[in-house]
Amino acid sequence: MARFLQQIVTSKCIFFIIIIVASCSPPEDPIKCSTSTNRNCTITNSYGAFPDRSTCHAAQVTYPQSEKDLISIVAIATKAKRKMKVVTRYSHSIPKLVCPDGNNGLLISTQNLNHVIEINRSNMTITVESGVTLRQLIEEAAKGGLALPYTPYWWGLTIGGLLSTGAHGSTLWGKGSAIHDYLVQIRMVTPGQLEEGYAVVRTLDEGGPEMDAASVSLGVLGVISQVVYRIDDRVSTDVRGNGLLDHPGFRPQASPALLALRLSGKE
Numbered sequence: 001m002a003r004f005l006q007q008i009v010t011s012k013c014i015f016f017i018i019i020i021v022a023s024c025s026p027p028e029d030p031i032k033c034s035t036s037t038n039r040n041c042t043i044t045n046s047y048g049a050f051p052d053r054s055t056c057h058a059a060q061v062t063y064p065q066s067e068k069d070l071i072s073i074v075a076i077a078t079k080a081k082r083k084m085k086v087v088t089r090y091s092h093s094i095p096k097l098v099c100p101d102g103n104n105g106l107l108i109s110t111q112n113l114n115h116v117i118e119i120n121r122s123n124m125t126i127t128v129e130s131g132v133t134l135r136q137l138i139e140e141a142a143k144g145g146l147a148l149p150y151t152p153y154w155w156g157l158t159i160g161g162l163l164s165t166g167a168h169g170s171t172l173w174g175k176g177s178a179i180h181d182y183l184v185q186i187r188m189v190t191p192g193q194l195e196e197g198y199a200v201v202r203t204l205d206e207g208g209p210e211m212d213a214a215s216v217s218l219g220v221l222g223v224i225s226q227v228v229y230r231i232d233d234r235v236s237t238d239v240r241g242n243g244l245l246d247h248p249g250f251r252p253q254a255s256p257a258l259l260a261l262r263l264s265g266k267e
Contacts, residue, residue, distance in 0.1 A: 026156060030091035031061050031107065038062070043098055043107060046090040046156070056099035061087070061107040067129075067201070067225040070113070070189050074223060075199035077106050078191040084108055086219045088161035089131060092154070097165070097218055108223055110160055117226060119144040125184055130160025130224040137229070149182070160224040166216040180215035182230040188214055190222030201225070 027046035034040040038061045044050060064070040077084050085100040089111045100106060110131035117127040121144050128137060135155035141147055152167045161167075163186075168178045184206050192200040202222070204211040214221055 027090050031087065031109065033061060041107065043087060043091060045094060045098075046092045047094065050096045051094060052096075056096060057103050058085075058100050058105045058107045059103055061109055063109050063112050065112050067113075067187070067189070070108070070223055070225055071199045071201060073106075073108060074189050074191060075197055078198040082106050084223075086110065086160070086164075086223050088158040089133065090156050092157055092161065093165055110158060110223075113160075113225065116140045119146070121145065125228050125230050127185075127226060127228045128159055129226055130158065130163075132159050133157065134159070134162065152179070159227055159229070163215055163227065164217055164219050164224065183211070183215055183227060184230050185228035186211060186214050186224060187226040188222040188224050 027048075030045055031041055031043050033042075039059060041058045041061050043056045043058060043061075050056070062073050064073055074084070083100045083102060083105045085098050085105065085107055087098045087107050087109050089109075091098055098107065110129070113129040113131035114133070114136065115129045116132065116136070117129065119126050119140065124146060126137065126141055126144070126146065128140075132140075133155060134151055134157045137159060138148060138151065138155070152162060157167065163180050163183065166178060166180065186204045188202045188204065190200050190202055192198050202210070202214075204214050214224075
């Protein structure tokens, strides 16, 4: 009997250990700086390495709290003829789009540009800052009785990042599967001339050629500060369908195939 009870206790302990190990957490901050003033920094992506396995260096990272802060940062860097790159909360993109190309480069993080500006139920639109995550957007939209017609699969993406990189999902209706297809307006801070104070806030509306360029700009035209996004009504819970997650990246793969792929350096 004593041995039987010991086995039960051991089983419970193993069970609790499994629960703890299985818990998940978001990726680490992709930016690491050696000083408290956010200087002498390195950046990678949420996967922990860029495809070439190298680490990108930057002289400094800034964290604007508002569009006003963003304008000031862009103006100062433009006046100093300093290279700038925008980095999102987890720097999820696999390509090295965030690397400022040199140890004197400046990173502008949208991590703190994470506020919801307005939810317009009658127009079915939501206005947010570019650092708002997809999860936050979905939750805030739900409070207004609205929902996105489709989304990418990971909630940690930021709105500015997924727009700039042409992120897409799947949908039952609407214009298409690209997120920027439902974009109504963008506010973007770009470098300016001396007479413009070295920074310009541009408001771009849907239907214009500038909007088409800015909505998938890869961050090279300026820093997106705010976006107005169209959101549609929720699908009723009694709607029937036969949805299937059939993306090749999410299918089971044979272990030898995964091993060969990793040894080749392509994963």
